Amino acid sequence: MSRDKTRRLLPTGLRLAPSQVWGSIRLVPVLRDEVRGDLRFARRTYDDDLAVVSLKGGLMEPGLKYISYVPHGLVMSWDNKQAEVVAGTRLHKPDGKVLKAGPFTVRVLHRMARREDKNRLRLLPLHLAMEGFLAMHFGGPEVAWTEYSQEALSHGLDPRGESSVPGWASTAFDEALRVFEINEQQVGVLIFKADMLLSACIVSHPEDYRALHRALLEDFYGELLLQYGFLANSADLWLSIDDRQVSSMADLRNAVGRMRRDWADFQGFMAGGLFGTEVVTSTVYEAGPFHLERFVTSLVPSEENHLGELIVRADGTLEYLKTYRLSAAQTRRAYLLKQLAGANWNLERAAAGLKTTREDLVVRLNNAGFGYLLKESVLREALRHR
Amino acid sequence: MKDLALARAEQVAREDLVMFVNACFSCTGQREFYNDARGQSVAIDFLHEYILGNYRRLYARTLAAGINHFNQAQIILNLLATGKQTSPEDRREEGALIASALRALPPQRAFRVLELLRERRINNRRARAIAREYLEGRPDLSFDAVKYRAKLRATVAHGHLKLSGELNPFLFQGWRKRVYTTPLLEKFRQAHFAQDALFELPFTIAEGLAVKHGIPRGVFLERIEPRLTVAERLRLQGAAAREEGTITLDLGRAALTKLALYVLSLKPETRRERRAELHAALEQSAARTLRRASVPLGRVAAVLDNSYSASGSTEKRRRPLGVALAAHYLLSASAREFRAFWTNPIEDPLLVEARGQTDLATPLLDALDWMPDLVVVVSDGYDNDPPNAVAEVTRVFRTKLDPGRRTTLVHANPVFASELYAPRGIGALVPTVGVRDAEDLPTVLGFARFAEGAAPLSELEDYLAARVRRLLERGKPLPAEEEA
Numbered sequence: 001m002s003r004d005k006t007r008r009l010l011p012t013g014l015r016l017a018p019s020q021v022w023g024s025i026r027l028v029p030v031l032r033d034e035v036r037g038d039l040r041f042a043r044r045t046y047d048d049d050l051a052v053v054s055l056k057g058g059l060m061e062p063g064l065k066y067i068s069y070v071p072h073g074l075v076m077s078w079d080n081k082q083a084e085v086v087a088g089t090r091l092h093k094p095d096g097k098v099l100k101a102g103p104f105t106v107r108v109l110h111r112m113a114r115r116e117d118k119n120r121l122r123l124l125p126l127h128l129a130m131e132g133f134l135a136m137h138f139g140g141p142e143v144a145w146t147e148y149s150q151e152a153l154s155h156g157l158d159p160r161g162e163s164s165v166p167g168w169a170s171t172a173f174d175e176a177l178r179v180f181e182i183n184e185q186q187v188g189v190l191i192f193k194a195d196m197l198l199s200a201c202i203v204s205h206p207e208d209y210r211a212l213h214r215a216l217l218e219d220f221y222g223e224l225l226l227q228y229g230f231l232a233n234s235a236d237l238w239l240s241i242d243d244r245q246v247s248s249m250a251d252l253r254n255a256v257g258r259m260r261r262d263w264a265d266f267q268g269f270m271a272g273g274l275f276g277t278e279v280v281t282s283t284v285y286e287a288g289p290f291h292l293e294r295f296v297t298s299l300v301p302s303e304e305n306h307l308g309e310l311i312v313r314a315d316g317t318l319e320y321l322k323t324y325r326l327s328a329a330q331t332r333r334a335y336l337l338k339q340l341a342g343a344n345w346n347l348e349r350a351a352a353g354l355k356t357t358r359e360d361l362v363v364r365l366n367n368a369g370f371g372y373l374l375k376e377s378v379l380r381e382a383l384r385h386r
Numbered sequence: 387m388k389d390l391a392l393a394r395a396e397q398v399a400r401e402d403l404v405m406f407v408n409a410c411f412s413c414t415g416q417r418e419f420y421n422d423a424r425g426q427s428v429a430i431d432f433l434h435e436y437i438l439g440n441y442r443r444l445y446a447r448t449l450a451a452g453i454n455h456f457n458q459a460q461i462i463l464n465l466l467a468t469g470k471q472t473s474p475e476d477r478r479e480e481g482a483l484i485a486s487a488l489r490a491l492p493p494q495r496a497f498r499v500l501e502l503l504r505e506r507r508i509n510n511r512r513a514r515a516i517a518r519e520y521l522e523g524r525p526d527l528s529f530d531a532v533k534y535r536a537k538l539r540a541t542v543a544h545g546h547l548k549l550s551g552e553l554n555p556f557l558f559q560g561w562r563k564r565v566y567t568t569p570l571l572e573k574f575r576q577a578h579f580a581q582d583a584l585f586e587l588p589f590t591i592a593e594g595l596a597v598k599h600g601i602p603r604g605v606f607l608e609r610i611e612p613r614l615t616v617a618e619r620l621r622l623q624g625a626a627a628r629e630e631g632t633i634t635l636d637l638g639r640a641a642l643t644k645l646a647l648y649v650l651s652l653k654p655e656t657r658r659e660r661r662a663e664l665h666a667a668l669e670q671s672a673a674r675t676l677r678r679a680s681v682p683l684g685r686v687a688a689v690l691d692n693s694y695s696a697s698g699s700t701e702k703r704r705r706p707l708g709v710a711l712a713a714h715y716l717l718s719a720s721a722r723e724f725r726a727f728w729t730n731p732i733e734d735p736l737l738v739e740a741r742g743q744t745d746l747a748t749p750l751l752d753a754l755d756w757m758p759d760l761v762v763v764v765s766d767g768y769d770n771d772p773p774n775a776v777a778e779v780t781r782v783f784r785t786k787l788d789p790g791r792r793t794t795l796v797h798a799n800p801v802f803a804s805e806l807y808a809p810r811g812i813g814a815l816v817p818t819v820g821v822r823d824a825e826d827l828p829t830v831l832g833f834a835r836f837a838e839g840a841a842p843l844s845e846l847e848d849y850l851a852a853r854v855r856r857l858l859e860r861g862k863p864l865p866a867e868e869e870a
Contacts, residue, residue, distance in 0.1 A: 017743070017771060018770060018771050018772035018773055019770075019773075020743075020770045020773075021773075029743070179419065179420055179695065181693050181694040181695060181742060181743040181744060181770060182694065182741075182742065182743070183742060183743045183771070184730065184741075184742050184743075238773070238774045239772065239774065239778075240774075240778055241778040241779075241781075241782050243781075243782045243785060243786045246782050246786055246787070247786070247787075248787070249751065249754060249755050249787065252751065252779060252782055252783065252787065253751050255778075255782075256747045256748070256751065256772075256775050256778075256779060259772050259775055259778070260771075260772050260775075263772045
């Protein structure tokens with residue numbers, strides 16, 4: 001990860017419209033005023049029960065694999081001529097290989113982002129970011145400290161898994177997407193559950209968004225989607241007009257305009273955990289003026305943390321964004337690994353960095369599910385000392 | 387103190403009734419865009435029971451208010467089921483109301499009411515008398531016996547009725563037992579054995595027999611054409627086009643809202659090609675509707691909702707949008723000056739589609755800027771861009787900019803919101819009235835002043851009583867009539 005850099009995530013070129021609420025789900029439309037039309041997305045569905053993505057090496061060769069349920073991929077095309085042709089068409093290009101496994105089918109795919117043509121790239125949305133997140137400190141200790149188990153030293157943290165919730169697991173979300181009224185210039189949506197930002201999805205062209213709207217249901221989301229199931233509806237936030245300041249029709253029209261702006265400001269504030277924060281990004285692909293990057297936020301456990309992928313144009317316009325909100329436990333795990341890697345996997349130094357004792361750090365690692373990293377004797381000693 | 391309590395009781399009664407009549411205009415117990423069918427039917431059943439229990443006389447008189455057929459049928463059934471509770475002085479009027487409302491229902495709905503009498507085990511003397519009277523009033527009972535055979539048989543068996551001629555044997559023994567002398571019954575018998583006879587039968591009956599004989603759909607549609615009713619012709623236009631046939635129909639004769647829904651079911655290209663024809667038909671149909679009930683209006687602005695939620699549901703496909711389109715033609719035909727303001731502006735109302743967010747505030751502001759005498763808003767009452775803006779606009783307009791009520795605001799809502807037991811409103815200062823068809827608009831505009839809450843209960847009672855008188859005098863109700 002030598003190309004890591006930090007950038008501030010800014011909604012350049014985008015505008016928020018008033019939200020639409022259904023139960024505890026609040027959907028905020030993201031509008032784009034200037035649509036250039038040289039970057040288009042199309043959806044490619046895979047009807048397989050499981051997908052295996054080979055990350056290194058050839059398609060069917062042994063090597064690092066990412067395994068998940070992948071319902072669809074996104075085909076991105078850029079450059080004016082190509083983009084217009086691709087828009088709205090369904091690309092039935094053979095993609096990877098389909099294997100039969102009993103009653104199930106498994107699709108083997110080549111790479112998270114794979115170039116298919118001169119100006120065409122297939123990517124697996126969110127899985128791209130998730131894989132990056134899983135791989136972040138995947139290698140395990142580079143120095144053979146004596147505390148680590150043999151397993152950890154030879155294989156690292158392999159295999160690592162994280163769980164997520166598919167959109168269709170929540171009927172409220174399904175219903176909210178059904179009754180949602182898509183704005184004419186809409187290119188994306190911010191999804192709030194119980195008024196906490198759950199995910200953001202933004203594309204480049206309004207027509208592509210319209211086509212992808214129902215596919216949001218197939219994406220995966222943080223556990224937050226199922227949490228707060230019994231929480232009452234999101235508050236109806238009423239803004240009102242101060243009638244003392246209205247004395248003509250023009251005043252009334254202005255007041256409605258102000259109401260609309262107030263909504264956008266307020267929702268921008270609610271999404272403050274994502275927009276305007278510093279994120280660590282790494283470039284995955286460069287396609288003409290477009291940079292495909294995956295990112296993760298600070299991973300400080302007390303803050304809300306997102307990971308995702310984005311495409312920015314050379315002039316800074318945000319053309320594509322898809323995020324996943326990490327749960328508290330996921331953040332804790334990532335934070336610990338990050339601290340360990342930062343301290344070169346030395347327990348003492350990492351503990352000092354966390355302003356805690358070595359024993360305490362060992363217990364925290366165990367609680368986070370990383371007990372298998374450490375030798376049993378080290379773990380037992382630490383538990384006794386507490 | 388006592389006066390205060392009385393006034394409060396009167397207010398409650400008025401609000402209950404307005405809510406009920408409003409629900410009876412819009413709710414059909416079917417799925418809507420935002421609400422499911424179950425919630426709808428629970429809500430409407432509750433309202434019926436509540437009003438029947440508390441205000442029986444007014445409940446019966448609602449039959450004359452111009453409400454939709456679904457609710458008329460419910461009221462008739464509920465009244466017949468609880469005949470014992472009628473007070474003696476109301477008995478005559480209630481019976482007469484039921485009989486005339488039943489007679490005015492479309493025959494399939496009326497026969498369904500009679501069939502439900504059996505299913506709900508309602509078999510008192512009045513119910514039997516009403517059923518007998520209805521059958522005696524039918525112009526051609528042997529036609530009914532063919533077309534509504536099962537329903538008629540249920541009624542006859544349930545009420546132990548004796549029908550004239552060959553009808554009783556026809557209903558209970560069917561076509562296998564004997565040869566009939568009545569021509570239609572004989573054709574029905576023959577059609578079970580020979581293809582040719584079935585083309586003399588009503589369409590819905592012939593349709594099933596054609597399948598039995600394996601007649602190709604295209605051939606069947608072509609030969610049955612002379613038998614089709616206007617509604618059937620409209621419904622089958624698409625099917626005939628798929629089979630590469632044509633069904634001739636004078637579109638202008640079709641009911642306005644049905645015609646609007648038909649137009650909306652066509653593809654945009656087709657609508658553009660046939661623009662002149664469809665436009666003329668809608669205008670003609672609107673004019674025909676107004677001939678029956680004209681409401682001369684001055685300067686009228688219509689704020690019409692064509693957002694995505696106007697697409698309705700699987701059970702009421704595009705109905706809110708169809709009502710808006712029909713209202714456009716109806717109001718433009720009855721107004722001296724007319725302008726329409728759609729939520730998502732369109733160049734031609736005929737090409738309208740349900741798409742996009744609901745920004746009701748902007749078109750309403752545009753409409754008010756034009757200074758009309760009357761603004762009719764046709765919308766499902768949900769506004770989300772920004773939320774609640776239209777309620778604020780109407781509130782400030784009513785209290786601050788036009789306290790003298792130079793401009794009248796009325797909101798007509800084709801969607802019943804089950805959680806509110808009423809059509810959703812657009813602010814406390816604008817009366818909201820339910821509509822099922824745009825043809826109801828003249829009636830509903832008259833009813834709007836009660837929905838506003840300004841008129842006292844006695845006036846509402848007088849209004850209903852006057853409509854009852856007119857209904858019973860003419861023997862048959864007008865779908866809409868001029869109101870003060």
